[in-house]
Amino acid sequence: MEDRFQIHVDAARRLLDAPLPESAVELTEQLTQAREHLTAALDESMVRAALGGTSLRAIAASAQVAPNSVPPRLARSAVLGSYAKGGKVSAEDLAVARADRAGRPPHDEPPAQSAFTFTPRRRTTP
Helix, strand or coil: CCCHHHHHHHHHHHHHHCCCCCCHHHHHHHHHHHHHHHHHHHHHHHHHHHHCCCCHHHHHHHHCCCHHHHHHHHHCCCCCHHHCECCECCHHHHHHHHHHHHCCCCCCCCCCCCCCCCCCCCCCCC
């Protein structure tokens, strides 16, 4: 399986390691292509963090982006794109993806039974 993060990082490195063009227009094009690859790598990194259990708010803070910009970025990824609804990956969609990745159903399991049981109080007054 290909590592999309590494593919984008390598592509950005190749563009930035290449000799920079003399023409300002060509330089702008080259830097724009590098930025697109870095943005895609950032999106893939956000996916890794999200699947690892990091909250969307914490991901947004670490990427220095608005929290509402994270769900569409996750939806653009190859891994979470199939979970997206309306171009965004919600917290619920992310929970399903995490459960699928872990190989268990997200909410289908019955809750664990507590060792404690409820015993109603007896009336002490008639």
